[in-house]
Amino acid sequence: xxxxxxxxxxxxxxxxxxxxxxxxxxxxxxxxxxxxxxxxxxxxxxxxxxxxxxxxxxxxxxxxxxxxxxxxxxxxxxxxxxxxxxxxxxxxxxxxxxxxxxxxxxxxxxxxxxxxxxxxxxxxxxxxxxxxxxxxxxxxxxxxxxxxxxxxxxxxxxxxxxxxxxxxxxxxxxxxxxxxxxxxxxxxxxxxxxxxxxxxxxxxxxxxxxxxxxxxxxxxxxxxxxxxxxxxxxxxxxxxxxxxxxxxxxxxxxxxxxxxxxxxxxxxxxxxxxxxxxxxxxxxxxxxxxxxxxxxxxxxxxxxxxxxxxxxxxxxxxxxxxxxxxxxxxxxxxxxxxxxxxxxx
Ligand code: 1HN
Numbered sequence: 001x002x003x004x005x006x007x008x009x010x011x012x013x014x015x016x017x018x019x020x021x022x023x024x025x026x027x028x029x030x031x032x033x034x035x036x037x038x039x040x041x042x043x044x045x046x047x048x049x050x051x052x053x054x055x056x057x058x059x060x061x062x063x064x065x066x067x068x069x070x071x072x073x074x075x076x077x078x079x080x081x082x083x084x085x086x087x088x089x090x091x092x093x094x095x096x097x098x099x100x101x102x103x104x105x106x107x108x109x110x111x112x113x114x115x116x117x118x119x120x121x122x123x124x125x126x127x128x129x130x131x132x133x134x135x136x137x138x139x140x141x142x143x144x145x146x147x148x149x150x151x152x153x154x155x156x157x158x159x160x161x162x163x164x165x166x167x168x169x170x171x172x173x174x175x176x177x178x179x180x181x182x183x184x185x186x187x188x189x190x191x192x193x194x195x196x197x198x199x200x201x202x203x204x205x206x207x208x209x210x211x212x213x214x215x216x217x218x219x220x221x222x223x224x225x226x227x228x229x230x231x232x233x234x235x236x237x238x239x240x241x242x243x244x245x246x247x248x249x250x251x252x253x254x255x256x257x258x259x260x261x262x263x264x265x266x267x268x269x270x271x272x273x274x275x276x277x278x279x280x281x282x283x284x285x286x287x288x289x290x291x292x293x294x295x296x297x298x299x300x301x302x303x304x305x306x307x308x309x310x311x312x313x314x315x316x317x318x319x320x321x322x323x324x325x326x327x328x329x330x331x332x333x334x335x336x337x338x339x340x341x342x343x344x345x
Contacts, residue, residue: 040085040278040308041077042292047092047115047302054094055154063099063147064180070094070159073304082163084306085278087328088257089163092304094156095120095149103146103177108166109210109254110139113158113282113324114218115302119151124214127186131155134218134284134324136244136259140210142173144182158282158304160326162256192217195247204248211246211253218284225263225322237273237342239264239317251330258329264288264317271314275340277327278309286321290314312343 013023024031054071063069070091073084084090092115095101103123112122114131121128122137124145129137139145149155166172194201196213204212221242228240235241241262244253252258258277264270264286281290287300292313297305307313315323332338 036276036310038086038278038308038310039077040075040083040306042295042297042306042308042311043076044297044299044303044305045073047304050092051116051156054092054156058094058096058154063095063101067104068093068101068159073306075306077308084280085164085308085328087162087164087168087278087331088280088326089159089161090280090304090306091159091161092156093147093159094154095147096154097149097152099149100180101147102180103144103182104175105142105144105177106174107141107172108161108163109141109256110145110159110161111254111257111259111326112137112139113160113259113326115156115158115282117149117151117153117155117157119153120147120149120155121188122147123182123184125186126182126184127190127214128184128188129215130188131157132218134221134322136216136218136221136253136324138210138214138254140208140254144177146177146181148181156302158324160257160259160280162254162328165256165328165331189215191215198247200247206248209246209251209255211244211248213247213253216244216253221261222322225261229263229265234265234268236271238262239268239270239315254330255334256328256331257326259326260324262323262325264315264321264323266317266320268317268321269314270316272312272343273314273341274310274312275329276309276338277329277332279307279325279327281305281307282324284322284324287318288321289316289318291316310341312341 070093073090075084114135121130125143191214244259246253283299283303289298292307292311
């Protein structure tokens with residue numbers, strides 16, 4: 001295109017811009033890319049670096065003052081946006097012995113994946129779930145929740161929330177409870193026993209797309225992985241991988257976030273894999289490394305790392321490794337957008 005026509009088109013763009021109009025021919029290629037092109041960057045956060053500074057925050061303000069004492073894991077490719085991927089939020093939360101993080105509810109769904117400590121709890125609509133390492137506790141959209149620590153140790157967990165999804169949809173509501181704690185009316189373990197034991201109350205009425213099971217204890221998850229290991233059948237891309245499901249419909253335990261737990265036997269190397277759901281990993285057991293594109297991240301227990309959408313990656317297990325992960329996969333699947341590439345081109 002000659003300079004005169006370029007100038008003419010630029011003039012035209014400037015002129016119509018005043019009327020809030022933009023020519024699509026300037027934007028099309030960045031709006032509709034041949035492949036996912038994400039601002040999200042691969043990154044690793046070491047627990048050893050987070051733990052001491054989060055404990056320091058424990059001396060600076062109480063859980064009540066902070067409402068939630070959390071350090072956000074912010075993706076370096078999206079500074080200021082409080083996102084770990086384009087669609088998901090992650091943070092590490094600390095509650096000190098004797099503290100209460102006051103009751104509130106919001107449209108954003110959350111889960112807690114327990115990293116360290118024993119004996120703190122999350123209460124969801126009055127059902128207390130005590131925390132142990134590797135447990136997954138759900139806080140579905142719109143339910144009252146408060147946290148407390150009845151133990152004598154600080155307790156740390158990974159918070160996963162669908163904040164960017166709710167923000168994108170402009171559907172955020174938030175409310176404080178009139179008291180610090182919602183009355184604790186249901187015993188720990190009730191929902192696992194009632195809905196998560198292969199049986200269900202006969203007239204159970206589904207009221208939400210989220211699983212009625214509030215806590216998925218690590219004891220059970222690990223026992224299932226052990227059984228799978230005995231049975232063999234390793235997947236070349238995933239090793240042995242479980243998905244947290246809603247027993248009502250067999251779908252993802254949460255509608256906006258898929259959660260997974262996988263075991264990689266000692267020395268196992270996964271085949272190159274990529275999918276459209278950017279994935280956040282939290283290391284539960286073992287040491288290993290993950291190659292994402294040209295970068296290599298070495299990880300150990302309690303580290304968190306993120307693999308962006310459509311990035312080729314491979315895991316290398318040193319000793320036997322257990323990895324928790326979450327992504328927006330159920331959203332993409334519900335919309336018919338999810339794709340994977342198992343490398344067998
Ligand atoms: C929240 O309610 C919690 O309940 C944690 O522990 C992190 C981040 C943003 C908004 C609400 C919690 C949060 C949050």
